[in-house]
Amino acid sequence: MSLVGRDAELAALDTAVDRFVSGTGGAVLITGEPGIGKTALLSALGRRARAARCRVLDGRATEFERDDPYSVFRELVATNPSVDRLSVPDAVRSRLSGLAPVVLALDDLQWADAASVDLLGYLLRHPPRGAVLIAGALRSAGCPPRLAVALASCRCTELRPAPLTRVETARLLTGADPDRLDALHADTGGTPSISRFSVGRARRWCGRRSPPVTRRRPWGGWSGPGRTRPG
Structure with a gap:
């Protein structure tokens, strides 16, 4: 599927996937106003990763689950039901390393619950070993403060799709x-x-x-x- 007016963003995603496939992890953040195409770019990243025979784990925050701890990471946390809540960050980090090469694609992060924000910040500050690419999408004005601090302290490819001409x-x-x-x-x-x-x-x-x-x-x-x- 072709994305009109997004050649530069798609080229950046190709570069991120190439580095990732070669064994280097990383992070990609897609920000923009509602309807600008953040989810479409996140999906394009997933297609590229799958085409390279890599696993893709999808997560999405919703405004109705902001009180549910780790709702964005439900799939990963559910695989370790016996893990103590205090051990979740290390357990998820180890789980991602074991699944490498893997892309973790998280959408609508402006609605992420506090525990998910803290876990994402932890993963950005302490990247899992191996080829693990963490990608997220959120509204420009919706970045949780604690996530902004984590992003400022790590190397992250940030994409800001502009309105179409x-x-x-x-x-x-x-x-x-x-x-x-x-x-x-x-x-x-x-x-x-x-x-x-x-x-x-x-x-x-x-x-x-x-x-x-x-x-x-x-x-x-x-x-x-x-x-x-x-x-």
Whole structure:
């Protein structure tokens, strides 16, 4: 699957995977506003790692599990049910080393519970042995303070995907009404998910006098009839 306007980011992921496959671990952090394509880039990293015959472990934080300890690492913690909570960081670190080569891909870290944030910080400060690549995605304004401290103390490849240009938006939305493309790009701010959502809505409203456009609010939300948050 091709990601429009993300050539530089994909090249950086290729470099990270090449280093990782050669036996060097590392960390990749993808930050950006909602809908900018963080999850798509994290998925692209996973596909590249799997193509190189490496294991990929996925984790995702949700706003409904912020009180559940280690919810982001549930798969790894569940494999060691007898481990004392105080020993979880060392147990997870050892487990990852034993699974190498492995990519740990963690999405929506802005919602991570405190225990998961502390564990991730521990893994960044004390990387597992072997080819272990830790990758995370989170909103620009959502980095937990303790995670920010851990990131500042380690070598990390940080990707910050930018909004799409008008030309890139046109490539993304093949078949969109060219007469509305300028307004669409301006109203959505070049955010891929919002652009797709807005065009899909306009097509469903085909034939009405004024098809709706989903607009990006300055604080990161969206407006429009039947407001829905893009993924």
